[in-house]
Amino acid sequence: xxxxxxxxxxxxxxxxxxxxxxxxxxxxxxxxxxxxxxxxxxxxxxxxxxxxxxxxxxxxxxxxxxxxxxxxxxxxxxxxxxxxxxxxxxxxxxxxxxxxxxxxxxxxxxxxxxxxxxxxxxxxxxxxxxxxxxxxxxxxxxxxxxxxxxxxxxxxxxxxxxxxxxxxxxxxxxxxxxxxxxxxxxxxxxxxxxxxxxxxxxxxxxxxxxxxxxxxxxxxxxxxxxxxxxxxxxxxxxxxxxxxxxxxxxxxxxxxxxxxxxxxxxxxxxxxxxxxxxxxxxxxxxxxxxxxxxxxxxxxxxxxxxxxxxxxxxxxxxxxxxxxxxxx
Amino acid sequence: xxxxxxxxxxxxxxxxxxxxxxxxxxxxxxxxxxxxxxxxxxxxxxxxxxxxxxxxxxxxxxxxxxxxxxxxxxxxxxxxxxxxxxxxxxxxxxxxxxxxxxxxxxxxxxxxxxxxxxxxxxxxxxxxxxxxxxxxxxxxxxxxxxxxxxxxxxxxxxxxxxxxxxxxxxxxxxxxxxxxxxxxxxxxxxxxxxxxxxxxxxxxxxxxxxxxxxxxxxxxxxxxxxxxxxxxxxxxxxxxxxxxxxxxxxxxxxxxxxxxxxxxxxxxxxxxxxxxxxxxxxxxxxxxxxxxxxxxxxxxxxxxxxxxxxxxxxxxxxxxxxxxxxxxxxxxxxxxxxxxxxxxxxxxxxxxx
Numbered sequence: 086x087x088x089x090x091x092x093x094x095x096x097x098x099x100x101x102x103x104x105x106x107x108x109x110x111x112x113x114x115x116x117x118x119x120x121x122x123x124x125x126x127x128x129x130x131x132x133x134x135x136x137x138x139x140x141x142x143x144x145x146x147x148x149x150x151x152x153x154x155x156x157x158x159x160x161x162x163x164x165x166x167x168x169x170x171x172x173x174x175x176x177x178x179x180x181x182x183x184x185x186x187x188x189x190x191x192x193x194x195x196x197x198x199x200x201x202x203x204x205x206x207x208x209x210x211x212x213x214x215x216x217x218x219x220x221x222x223x224x225x226x227x228x229x230x231x232x233x234x235x236x237x238x239x240x241x242x243x244x245x246x247x248x249x250x251x252x253x254x255x256x257x258x259x260x261x262x263x264x265x266x267x268x269x270x271x272x273x274x275x276x277x278x279x280x281x282x283x284x285x286x287x288x289x290x291x292x293x294x295x296x297x298x299x300x301x302x303x304x305x306x307x308x309x310x311x312x313x314x315x316x317x318x319x320x321x322x323x324x325x326x327x328x329x330x331x332x333x334x335x336x337x338x339x340x341x342x343x344x345x346x347x348x349x350x351x352x353x354x355x356x357x358x359x360x361x362x363x364x365x366x367x368x369x370x371x372x373x374x375x376x377x378x379x380x381x382x383x384x385x386x387x388x389x390x391x392x393x394x395x396x397x398x399x400x401x402x403x404x405x406x407x408x409x410x411x412x413x
Numbered sequence: 414x415x416x417x418x419x420x421x422x423x424x425x426x427x428x429x430x431x432x433x434x435x436x437x438x439x440x441x442x443x444x445x446x447x448x449x450x451x452x453x454x455x456x457x458x459x460x461x462x463x464x465x466x467x468x469x470x471x472x473x474x475x476x477x478x479x480x481x482x483x484x485x486x487x488x489x490x491x492x493x494x495x496x497x498x499x500x501x502x503x504x505x506x507x508x509x510x511x512x513x514x515x516x517x518x519x520x521x522x523x524x525x526x527x528x529x530x531x532x533x534x535x536x537x538x539x540x541x542x543x544x545x546x547x548x549x550x551x552x553x554x555x556x557x558x559x560x561x562x563x564x565x566x567x568x569x570x571x572x573x574x575x576x577x578x579x580x581x582x583x584x585x586x587x588x589x590x591x592x593x594x595x596x597x598x599x600x601x602x603x604x605x606x607x608x609x610x611x612x613x614x615x616x617x618x619x620x621x622x623x624x625x626x627x628x629x630x631x632x633x634x635x636x637x638x639x640x641x642x643x644x645x646x647x648x649x650x651x652x653x654x655x656x657x658x659x660x661x662x663x664x665x666x667x668x669x670x671x672x673x674x675x676x677x678x679x680x681x682x683x684x685x686x687x688x689x690x691x692x693x694x695x696x697x698x699x700x701x702x703x704x705x706x707x708x709x710x711x712x713x714x715x716x717x718x719x720x721x722x723x724x725x726x727x728x729x730x731x732x733x734x735x736x737x738x739x740x741x742x743x744x745x746x747x748x749x750x751x752x753x754x755x756x757x758x759x760x761x762x763x764x765x766x
Contacts, residue, residue, distance in 0.1 A: 127618035227706070241707040242483075271482035272647065272689040277702040279691070298619060301691030305698055324695040342623035344648045345693050346675070352630075353623035353652075359588055 087158065089260055089292040090116035090139065095152040097134050097143065097316075107366045108134040110316035111152075113390075118259065121286060121293040123303040123324070125339075126313035129360055132296045135313070136262050139294065140177055141169055157259050175205045178258035182265040184245035188237040194221070194248045195233030201255045220251040225281060243274040247281070254285065261286070263295045267302060279305050300343050304328060312336045315361050315371035317387075322397035332399040335372045370400070378403060424551055424564075426604040426637065427525055429473070431509040436470035437607055437639050438494070438526075443467050443503035445489050449712065461711050463489040465663040466503070468738075471607065476633070476640040478654030478671065480647060480686070482708050486663040487643050491611045494641070495528050507607075524554060527600035531612035533592035537584040537599075543569070544580035547599045554603065561602075568598040571635070572628060590621035594628065601636060611643045626653065647690055651675055656744075659683045662711055662719040665738060669745030679741035680749045682720045718750065730757040 097109035109131045116122055126132040137143050138154060141161050154161040157176045164172070181187040189197055198217040202208060208216070214233075221229035224247040237245055246266060253261060263282065267275040283306055286293050295306055303310050307324040312333065320333040331337045341354035358375040361367055369384035370376070376383070382402055390398040391406035444467075446460040464486040471477050481487045492498045494505055496512065496519055507525065510517045530536040537546055547565035552558060566576035572594040584592055593613060600608055610629070614622040630653065633640060644650050650657060651671055658668040659680065667680040678684040688703035704723050709715060715722050721731040731750055738746040739753040750756040755764035 127620065243707040271708070272645065272686055273482065273702070273704040274707055276689040276691070276699055277705070280699065280702050299691070300619075301693050304693050304695045305691045307695070328693075328695060339619060342620045344623070344626065344646075344652045346648060346651060346690075349652055349671075353627055355623045355627060356620040359590070359621075 087155075088115040089118045089120075089157060090114070090294070091153065091155040092139075093153040095135065095138060095154060096150070097131070097138055098149040099143075099147050100149055101147060104364055107363045108316055109138070110366055111387075112313075112316075112318055114311065114318065114321065116260075116292050116294065118292055119286075119290050121283075121295060121306055121308045123295045123297060123307035123310045124313055125297060125300065125303055125310055127298055127339075127360065129363070130313040131316040131363075132313045133264055136179075136264055136294060136296050139260070139262055140173055140179055142179070171205070174201055174258065175256040176258055177260040177262065178253040178256070179262040179264065180246075180249050180253045180266045182268050184242070184249045185237060187249055188245065188252075190237055193234050193236055194240070194251075197248075198233075198252050198255050201252055205256045216255070217251075220255055221248070223254070223285070224248070224251045226251075242270055243277065246270060246274075246278055250278075250282070250285070254289065257289065258291065260292045260294070263293060265297055266295075268297070268299070275302075276305075282306065300328065300340065301345070312339065315367060316363060317371070317400060318390075319372065319401070320397075320399040321390075326394075326397060332393065332397065332404050333372075333401045334376050334378055334403075336399075338375075370402075424524075424554060424556060424602075424604045426606060429508070433473055435473075435509055437473045437508055438471040438641070439506040440470070440490075440494065441468050441504050441506065443490070443493055443505070444501045445486075445493055445498060446501045459712050462663050462714060463711060464493065464500075465714075467660075467663075467665050469658055469665060469668055471639060471641055472656075474637070474639055475655040476642055476653050478650035478657045479641060479643045479660065480645065480650050480657060481660035482645065482686075484662070484708055484711055485660040486711070487645075487660050488611055489663075490660070491528065491609050491641070491643055495526065495609060496522065520554075524603050525605050526607045526609065527603060527605040528609040528611060529593070529596050529600050529613045531615050533589055533596055533616065534584060536596055537592060539584055541583075542580065543582050543584070543587075543595050544576070546584075546595065547602050550599070550603050564602065565598070568601055569595075571601070571632065572598045573624075574598075588621075590617055590625060593617065593625055597625075597628070597632070601632065604636070605638070607639045607641065609641045609643070612645070613642075614649060615644065615646065622649075629653065647687060659686070662708060662714050664719060665746075665748060666720065667741075667745075667747040667749075668738070669742070669747075673742060673745050679745065679747035679752050680720075681724050681726055681751075683747075685723075718748075726751060726758075726760060728758055 093113050095109055095112040099106045112135055124132045139156055159172050195217050198220055199213040202213045202216055218229055221232055226232050226244055226247050267278050297303055310324050310327045311318045311321040314335050320336045331340055338356040356375055361371055370388050373379045373383040388400045388402050390400050391404045392398045393405050393407055445464040446462050448457045449459045451458045479487050493500050505512045507517055512522050544565050547568055548561035551561040569576040569579055574594055614625050642653050654671045657671050657674050659666045661682050667683045685703040692698055717732040717734055718736050721727040736748045736750045738748050741747040741752045750758040751760045754762045
């Protein structure tokens with residue numbers, strides 16, 4: 086069976102007159118139906134650009150995208166803008182960090198949901214209205230009927246985020262993309278939205294790709310986690326294994342640098358330095374300048390993904406490769 | 414009385430006045446109401462009760478963590494303490510001296526209390542180099558230009574930046590973490606005794622956040638500082654604080670030693686806030702959100718206890734009576750009728766006969 090998402094050697098460059106930014110430098114992954122993948126990374130790692138590529142939302146005139154991106158059987162690299170409009174919303178849909186800028190301020194929530202449904206399906210106004218109400222109830226908005234007539238500014242942050250989820254789910258997409266949807270929310274609201282997304286994913290049988298910089302969020306929602314650095318997946322694996330025992334030095338550093346309960350009084354381990362400038366593609370391992378274990382071989386070539394255990398992989402030459410070690 | 418003379422070569426930290434037992438900062442009944450105006454005539458249509466009658470102490474040498482959700486008044490509190498906003502009522506007392514009106518003048522006060530803001534870019538002057546930004550305030554306080562610049566370079570060194578490389582740069586040439594280090598260096602330039610840190614690491618990436626937190630802990634020892642650390646991140650507050658103050662809708666919900674509160678919160682809001690943290694363990698995920706809904710609007714806060722609309726233990730009495738801060742243990746106060754003896758709440762302790 087074909088996976089829901091199939092990405093091979095995805096590269097994204099942003100080309101302007103002055104400079105070229107190599108935002109994504111060869112990303113490979115598959116996502117099974119009903120699976121939740123978390124892409125974890127710091128700002129500038131290319132996680133949001135990767136996510137936007139799955140809907141081809143990066144600015145078309147500046148973006149050079151190569152490789153294979155297939156979502157639900159559709160080729161997103163070559164397909165026309167016209168058929169893309171049909172795919173967006175019905176096959177793949179997206180929620181954003183800031184609902185106030187993602188929602189249209191001059192239309193009511195009800196109108197924005199109806200508009201999305203009627204763009205994709207031939208359905209009467211009344212039926213669309215009924216579906217909109219069901220959707221608001223699905224995302225657990227209290228007094229849903231009254232909220233249909235509300236404008237985005239009349240809702241609180243948590244309700245706005247729920248309304249955006251309702252719009253994204255209005256045409257029952259197979260794949261939901263989420264770009265830091267809980268980062269702007271308060272702690273007590275963040276956990277509500279995370280649990281809601283987890284429930285909706287299970288009830289509707291969607292695949293979800295969730296971008297975040299917060300390890301705690303990944304631990305709550307992910308089946309698998311991919312850690313991104315300088316435009317590549319440097320480690321990938323099941324969430325429990327990866328969080329218990331990360332393989333790549335960057336992933337280890339990220340876990341050590343995260344403040345969580347029980348580290349009080351201890352000094353935090355830090356990663357020295359800063360991420361590389363992506364105006365040039367790094368020739369060796371992009372993390373080498375900050376890595377404590379660096380050796381000459383790290384700088385020679387970009388480390389290939391090595392898999393010590395089936396299901397896990399890391400791009401570090403220090404990680405034993407299962408295929409190699411059994412042959413030896 | 415503190416006298417700054419023009420001959421001060423390098424500013425030194427001002428001496429302790431009231432001794433170690435006297436709190437460095439005492440806040441009494443601090444209140445800030447913002448009037449809402451609308452229409453052509455700007456008639457008043459209500460007030461936002463951003464901060465409503467809060468009192469607490471910051472002790473010498475401690476880190477007091479201030480947590481709460483957006484709209485709870487934590488940033489307004491920091492601006493009131495810094496005298497960037499005029500309070501509606503209440504007073505700020507610094508080491509035994511009232512601030513303003515016959516007490517400590519603002520210039521003397523701000524020499525001893527400095528602030529670091531969340532947005533590292535907008536809090537730096539884009540037209541000053543890093544070195545000039547740090548040397549600016551000592552110049553205002555009468556330090557000669559040459560010694561202020563020398564001092565700026567020492568401070569750059571102290572926050573882990575090479576003075577020769579970073580001194581002549583402008584804020585837009587720096588990363589977020591570097592800019593926040595500059596803000597910290599600038600705050601230290603006057604040798605203050607109290608530093609107000611308003612979400613200093615919230616805008617930073619995790620690996621940079623850890624660097625800045627380590628730096629803040631080092632500087633506290635090195636410069637003999639007291640911190641008021643404001644954040645919405647409960648893990649970070651637990652990491653840095655000695656005591657914690659929890660705010661909800663403009664009022665103090667709970668205050669006490671960090672371990673006491675994190676191991677057993679007395680206020681139901683604090684408990685829910687702590688339970689809302691992601692578990693960090695995929696095998697023990699949260700199953701139910703501890704609270705429903707968002708915090709209410711501070712324009713028309715609920716009567717009585719402001720948390721009662723979201724509280725699982727709310728009873729009729731909670732709507733009538735605003736709970737005062739009551740002792741819940743050693744050095745531990747909570748504003749909940751379940752803690753106050755004889756409050757009328759069914760779970761309150763009985764009054765001793």
